Amino acid sequence: MASPNVHRACSDFHQTSEATRRRYLETPLTRRQVVARGLGTGLAIYAANAISLAQILESAEAEAVAAPDAPVLVSVFLPGGCDLLDTLVPLHQYGAYADLRGRLGLREAQPLGGSGLGFHPALGKGLRGGVKGLFDQGKIGFLPGIDYANPDLSHFHSRHFWDTGLVTSRRATGWLGRWLDHNGSPDNPLQGISMSSGLSPLMRSGSKPVAAVSSPNDAQFWIPGVWGEGFDRAMETYGELASRRPTPPGPAAAASAARMARTVADRLMPYRSDDNGVDPLAPPVVYPQDNELGKRLSHLAGMLSLPLGIRVASVEAAGDFDTHDNQPQDLERNLTDVSEALSAFQADLEARGLANRVLTFVWSEFGRRAQPNESRGTDHGAGGVAWVQGTRARAGVLSDYPELTKLDAQDNLAVTIDFRRVYCSLIEQWLAADAGAVIPNAAGFGRLRLVA
Amino acid sequence: MADQATWSEAHVRRLFWRAGFGATPAEAARFVHAGKDATIKWLLSSGSGTLRGAPPSVEGKPLDPTNEWGHDVLWWLDRMVRSDRPLVEKMTLFWHDHFATRDQDTPLMLRQNRMLRARSLGSFPALLRSVTRDDAMQLFLSLADSSKEAPNENFARELMELFTLGHGYSERDIREAARALTGFRARWSNRGFGGTYYDRSAHDARVKRIFGKRGRYDWQDVLELVCSHRSHAPFIVGKLWSYFTPMPLDRVTRKRLVERYRRSGLKIKPVVGAILAHPALYSDLERPDMVKSPVVFVAGALRLVGRGVDRGDWAWLLDNMGQALFRPPSVAGWEGGPAWLSTNTIRARFTAVNYLFDDGGPLAVANGAISSSLSPAEAVALARRSVGDQPTSAETNATLERMVVRFFADLKPDDWRRQQRADMCQRVLRHLLLSGPEAQLH
Numbered sequence: 001m002a003s004p005n006v007h008r009a010c011s012d013f014h015q016t017s018e019a020t021r022r023r024y025l026e027t028p029l030t031r032r033q034v035v036a037r038g039l040g041t042g043l044a045i046y047a048a049n050a051i052s053l054a055q056i057l058e059s060a061e062a063e064a065v066a067a068p069d070a071p072v073l074v075s076v077f078l079p080g081g082c083d084l085l086d087t088l089v090p091l092h093q094y095g096a097y098a099d100l101r102g103r104l105g106l107r108e109a110q111p112l113g114g115s116g117l118g119f120h121p122a123l124g125k126g127l128r129g130g131v132k133g134l135f136d137q138g139k140i141g142f143l144p145g146i147d148y149a150n151p152d153l154s155h156f157h158s159r160h161f162w163d164t165g166l167v168t169s170r171r172a173t174g175w176l177g178r179w180l181d182h183n184g185s186p187d188n189p190l191q192g193i194s195m196s197s198g199l200s201p202l203m204r205s206g207s208k209p210v211a212a213v214s215s216p217n218d219a220q221f222w223i224p225g226v227w228g229e230g231f232d233r234a235m236e237t238y239g240e241l242a243s244r245r246p247t248p249p250g251p252a253a254a255a256s257a258a259r260m261a262r263t264v265a266d267r268l269m270p271y272r273s274d275d276n277g278v279d280p281l282a283p284p285v286v287y288p289q290d291n292e293l294g295k296r297l298s299h300l301a302g303m304l305s306l307p308l309g310i311r312v313a314s315v316e317a318a319g320d321f322d323t324h325d326n327q328p329q330d331l332e333r334n335l336t337d338v339s340e341a342l343s344a345f346q347a348d349l350e351a352r353g354l355a356n357r358v359l360t361f362v363w364s365e366f367g368r369r370a371q372p373n374e375s376r377g378t379d380h381g382a383g384g385v386a387w388v389q390g391t392r393a394r395a396g397v398l399s400d401y402p403e404l405t406k407l408d409a410q411d412n413l414a415v416t417i418d419f420r421r422v423y424c425s426l427i428e429q430w431l432a433a434d435a436g437a438v439i440p441n442a443a444g445f446g447r448l449r450l451v452a
Numbered sequence: 453m454a455d456q457a458t459w460s461e462a463h464v465r466r467l468f469w470r471a472g473f474g475a476t477p478a479e480a481a482r483f484v485h486a487g488k489d490a491t492i493k494w495l496l497s498s499g500s501g502t503l504r505g506a507p508p509s510v511e512g513k514p515l516d517p518t519n520e521w522g523h524d525v526l527w528w529l530d531r532m533v534r535s536d537r538p539l540v541e542k543m544t545l546f547w548h549d550h551f552a553t554r555d556q557d558t559p560l561m562l563r564q565n566r567m568l569r570a571r572s573l574g575s576f577p578a579l580l581r582s583v584t585r586d587d588a589m590q591l592f593l594s595l596a597d598s599s600k601e602a603p604n605e606n607f608a609r610e611l612m613e614l615f616t617l618g619h620g621y622s623e624r625d626i627r628e629a630a631r632a633l634t635g636f637r638a639r640w641s642n643r644g645f646g647g648t649y650y651d652r653s654a655h656d657a658r659v660k661r662i663f664g665k666r667g668r669y670d671w672q673d674v675l676e677l678v679c680s681h682r683s684h685a686p687f688i689v690g691k692l693w694s695y696f697t698p699m700p701l702d703r704v705t706r707k708r709l710v711e712r713y714r715r716s717g718l719k720i721k722p723v724v725g726a727i728l729a730h731p732a733l734y735s736d737l738e739r740p741d742m743v744k745s746p747v748v749f750v751a752g753a754l755r756l757v758g759r760g761v762d763r764g765d766w767a768w769l770l771d772n773m774g775q776a777l778f779r780p781p782s783v784a785g786w787e788g789g790p791a792w793l794s795t796n797t798i799r800a801r802f803t804a805v806n807y808l809f810d811d812g813g814p815l816a817v818a819n820g821a822i823s824s825s826l827s828p829a830e831a832v833a834l835a836r837r838s839v840g841d842q843p844t845s846a847e848t849n850a851t852l853e854r855m856v857v858r859f860f861a862d863l864k865p866d867d868w869r870r871q872q873r874a875d876m877c878q879r880v881l882r883h884l885l886l887s888g889p890e891a892q893l894h
Contacts (some may be wrong), residue, residue: 089770155783197772197800199773199796219799222804225809229862230859237855238802240854248739249789250698252790253793264795374603379606452564
C-alpha cells in the first residue's frame with residue numbers, strides 16, 4: 001500500500017531517480033576521473049596513439065567530402081498514438097468537434113493561418129513560437145488523417161507497420177534500414193543512427209551497418225588499469241574476436257555489434273568532451289531544460305555538424321501519447337516538450353548552417369478515437385497526425401482533414417493519406433532514390449509533394 | 453542427445469544459463485553427479501527458495517528497495533545472484549516481461565513482483581486472475597475506473613494480444629470484453645492511491661458477445677473465455693519455448709507441449725519441465741547461440757566471479773544495457789534476442805565489466821602480482837579460473853594466446869615495463885573473457 005509513512009511521497013522518489021540518472025548519464029566518467037575514484041590502478045591517460053587520429057578523420061571525411069551536401073532525413077517518433085483532434089483542432093468543424101469532445105475539448109486553440117485549423121496552445125511553446133512559429137515561418141507541412149486502410153489498433157502491430165513500411169506481421173527490416181541496404185556504405189555504421197541505447201526498429205538493416213549512439217562521450221571504451229600499448233592490444237583483440245562471421249542470429253549480432261561499436265568509438269573519439277568537461281559540440285542555441293527529446297536532438301545536431309556521413313537518424317520522444325486517462329494534462333505536457341525540443345533543434349540546425357540539408361519527419365503509430373472515454377481520455381483510433389519540418393519542407397496542410405460527421409463503422413476518423421505514400425515521397429523527393437526498392441508496390445501509393 | 457549417460461558439465465552449464473544465471477564450478481560438479489532428471493527436478497521443485505550468504509549492502513547500508521533510487525533493481529538482482537531456486541527467479545523475470553507493467557509506485561511494483569514469484573510455476577489461470585486484480589496492472593492498463601458508461605479497452609486489448617492469445621480474435625471481441633471487464637474502481641484520497649475494489653454498480657451487466665458466444669459475462673468469465681480459447685495453449689507454449697531456446701519449435705514438439713499443458717489443467721511447471729529436458733536445449737554445446745539478456749549477463753558475471761551485489765552502479769548500468777527492471781519499455785516487454793545488442797548496448801556491457809575490477813575485488817590484479825614469465829596458455833588459464841572456469845571456443849583461446857605474445861613483442865627481455873605489461877595483460881584477459889562477443893551468448 002502506498003501510504004506516505006511507508007513510502008516517502010512519489011515526487012521525492014522521482015526526483016532522486018532523475019538526479020541520480022543525470023549525475024551518471026550526463027557526465028560520463030573520463031579516464032582521469034575514473035582513476036581519481038580509485039577504480040583503476042593506472043595513471044596515464046590513453047591518447048589514441050595506435051589508431052592514428054588522422055586516419056580516423058580521413059576515412060570519415062572521405063565519405064562526407066564525396067557528398068558534402070548529402071541530405072539527411074531525421075525521424076522523430078511520438079510513441080503511444082498522438083491524438084489528431086486536440087493537437088490540430090478542426091476549427092472549421094467546431095460544432096461537430098465540440099459535440100464529440102465537449103468535456104475534453106480545447107477552447108483556446110490558436111487559429112492556424114487561413115487553414116481553418118487551430119493549434120493546441122502547447123505547440124506555441126519554445127524558441128520563436130515553437131511548432132506554431134515554425135508553421136508561420138513556412139517550415140512545416142502537416143499531414144492530418146495519416147494512417148493506412150483498415151487500421152489495426154494495436155500499438156505493436158501499427159508501430160511495426162510504420163517501422164517497416166510494410167503492413168504485415170512478418171519480421172522485417174526497417175524502412176530506413178532498407179533504404180541504407182540499397183543506398184548506404186558497407187563500412188560506415190554512423191550513416192544510420194538511433195539516438196538511443198537500443199537500435200530503433202526503423203533502422204534495422206539487412207546488410208549495411210548502422211549504429212545506436214547517445215552522444216560522442218558515451219561511445220568510448222576503457223578498461224581500468226590498462227593504458228597505452230596495453231589498451232591498444234586489448235582493443236585489437238576485441239576487434240579480432242569480433243571479426244568472425246557466425247551465421248546464427250545471436251552470435252552474428254554479438255560479433256557485428258562489437259565490430260561496429262569499435263568503429264563508432266574510433267570515429268567519435270576526437271569529438272568527446274575533454275577531461276575538463278568542455279563539450280566541443282555544445283549547441284549554439286538554448287535547449288529546454290529537463291527535456292529528454294531536446295537532449296537527444298541536441299546531440300544529433302552536434303553530430304550532424306561533423307563529417308560523419310550521417311544520412312538517416314531516428315529519435316524517439318520520451319513522452320507517452322497513449323492518453324487513455326487524463327488527456328488534457330498529459331497531452332499538454334507532452335506537446336509542450338515536443339514543441340520546445342523541435343523548435344530548439346530547428347534553430348540549432350539553422351545556426352550551424354545545416355538547415356538546408358536536414359528534413360525532419362514527425363509521426364506517431366495511430367490516432368485516437370473521436371469519442372472520448374470515461375477516464376477523461378481517448379482510446380486507440382485511426383487517422384493520426386504527422387508532419388514534415390525544415391527550411392525545405394513544403395509548408396501548409398498537405399492532406400485532407402477527416403470529416404468529423406463521417407466516422408467509419410468503428411466510430412473512427414477516416415484515413416485520408418496512407419503513410420507509405422509519404423514514405424515513397426520522402427525517398428524520392430528528399431533522398432533522391434528509388435522508392436520501389438524500399439517500399440513494395442510503391443507505384444500504387446501515388447506521391448505527394450513534401451519538399452519545397 | 454543428453455540422456456543420463458552423456459550428462460556432462462557442459463550440459464549442466466547450458467541448463468543453468470538457460471534456466472537460471474549460470475553455474476559456478478561447484479554447481480557444475482554437483483549437478484553433473486546428480487544426473488539430468490534429478491537436476492531438472494531440483495530446478496522445478498516448489499518454494500521460492502532461500503537466499504544463500506550474507507544480504508547485500510551498498511555504501512555500508514542495507515538495501516532500501518522502496519525508497520532509494522535503483523534499490524528495487526538491486527533487490528531483485530541480489531535474489532538472482534543468491535537464490536537457491538534460480539528457475540523461480542528466471543520465471544519471475546519471464547512473467548515480468550510477459551505481463552510488463554511500468555510507471556507505477558515502487559511498493560505496488562514490488563508487491564506485483566512477489567505475486568509473480570509465488571505463482572511463477574503454478575496454474576496459468578490463477579496467475580492471470582492475480583495479474584488482473586493486481587493494483588499496478590489495474591492502474592497501468594486503465595482497468596481501474598473503466599466503467600459501464602465508457603469502458604476502457606486498454607486492458608482487454610493487451611489481455612488478448614499480449615497476455616493470452618496473440619491472434620484469433622476480432623476488434624469486436626476486444627470491445628465486448630472491455631464491457632465485461634468493467635466494475636473495478638480505484639480508491640483515491642488525499643493520501644493518494646488506496647487500492648482497487650470491485651463495484652458491481654459500475655459493471656456492465658448486460659449481454660455481451662465474445663468469441664461468438666453470448667452471455668452476461670463479467671471479468672472472471674472473460675478470463676475463462678481467453679484461457680479456453682483454442683489459440684491460448686499454442687501461444688503460451690510457443691512463448692515459453694522461445695524464452696529457453698532460440699531453436700525453432702517444430703510442429704510435433706509444439707503439439708506435445710500443448711497437450712501436456714492442457715492435460716495438466718493449464719499449469720506452467722509441466723511445460724517448462726518438458727522444455728528443459730528437450731534435446732534442443734542442449735544443441736551445439738560448444739557454440740552457444742542465445743543472447744543473454746542484460747540482467748542474466750550481470751547476475752551471471754557476479755555469480756561466476758563469486759561476488760554479491762555490493763555497489764549501486766548496477767541499476768544504471770543495466771539501464772544503459774537496455775534492461776531497467778520494473779521499467780520495461782512498454783506493455784509488450786523487452787524485444788530480446790539479437791535486438792539486445794546494438795553498438796551502444798554492447799559497449800555498455802563492456803563498460804559494466806569494468807565495475808567488477810575495483811581494488812580488493814575478486815578480479816583485481818594488483819601491480820606486480822602477475823609473473824611476467826607465464827606462458828600464453830598459463831596466462832589464459834589463470835584468467836579463466838578467476839571468472840568461474842567458463843569454457844570458450846578454440847578460436848577464442850587461440851586469439852587470446854596470440855594477444856599475450858603481442859603484449860610483450862615490443863619489449864626486450866630485460867625491459868622494466870615487462871612487469872607492468874604482465875599485470876595489464878592479465879586484466880585484459882579477464883575482462884575479455886567476460887565482455888567479448890562470446891560472453892554475450894549462453
